[in-house]
Amino acid sequence: MSSANPVSICSNALLRLGGKAIASFEEPSTQAGQCANLWPTVRNKLLRAYPWNCATKRVILAPMEAAPAFDFQYQFQLPSDWLRTLQVGKKDCPIPFRQEGRRILANVTQLPLVYIWLNDNPGTWDDALVDVAELKMMAVLAYPVTASTTLRDTCFQEAAMAEKMAKAVDGQDEPPEVLGGSDLIEARFGGRW
Template identity: 50%
Template sequence: MSATPVSICSNALLMLGDNPIASFAEDSDKARLASNLWDTARDHVLRRHPWNCAIKRVILSPDTTAPAFDFKAQFELPADWLRTLSVGEEGERPRYRIEGRKVLMQENVCKLRYIFRNENPATWDSMLVWCMTRVMRMLFAYPITQSTSLEQLIEQEVALLLREARAVDGQEDEPEAFDESPLLAARFVGSSGYSPYRGA
């Protein structure tokens, strides 16, 4: 059976001893929680590593308006862009900057390789599906169980799982640099330690 956002969230709930949901539109606190968290959590996990199932290559045409200075052309980033992996063909190192939703360059063509917002889990690698299941379990842990100790334990498990998954996924290609930011960011907690999902 192909994975879906609902099936991933349902499996995460089952792992916490709760009942699954039928859809994000279901009239329940669990469904509303899943619906509110899913998009942000998915984009965060996708952006953290160049998963093979979430990479695209495009050739962009310049905007009609050039940057005010320093660069000759600017290019609108694709609507599904999450993170730039490279600009230019392999072996090239063109000078560029990303500002807002624009790539600024001296060239008139932008060859962009990037992580895209792959919204279809049916096309994901099985390890990415498993990672997202565990991440959703982590995010559900406190709202469902009211246990901070369980939440912290699951967070540690997810950190190890993500490292393993990225290592396995990366073995299929040449080494890529990826974001080593703490997993704490996956819980969307600011520097103050405040989490919108459980209070201060």
């Protein structure tokens, strides 16, 4: 488990830019204020961008009391920490649904949901994801701290490359996908011609 936290991520980003470290978002400095304002958006965009293992949750939702006006029998309130829907229904049994605002409409009485949640504790993140967060913060702080558009653009490119690598590593923690036995697959790989 990492010892990272939002302040350390932002402080490291500032140090990488040649700025001064911060110890708190409440410090009376321009950089602390910028970090406090920018961090939530950077964090949420980063978490929403990929189904990171550290930010994926499963729940079974119960329907709300009020039914939708038409087309669906039930509506379900998304969890308060929801950022992005990954799966509605079980893996091999998806449920037809429609998302409207922070509600999901469906014709079932229980709704299995896999989603990205607002994991705002970077101490539970993979180190590669923490590094990406530092690089993303460095990119958004580059112009305010250095007034250099060239450095800003370079930082965004570096962050994008690090994000690709972090996604690849995170994806390797998943078991390989097994293809189902269809006639085409059996004919091609099962020895039947």
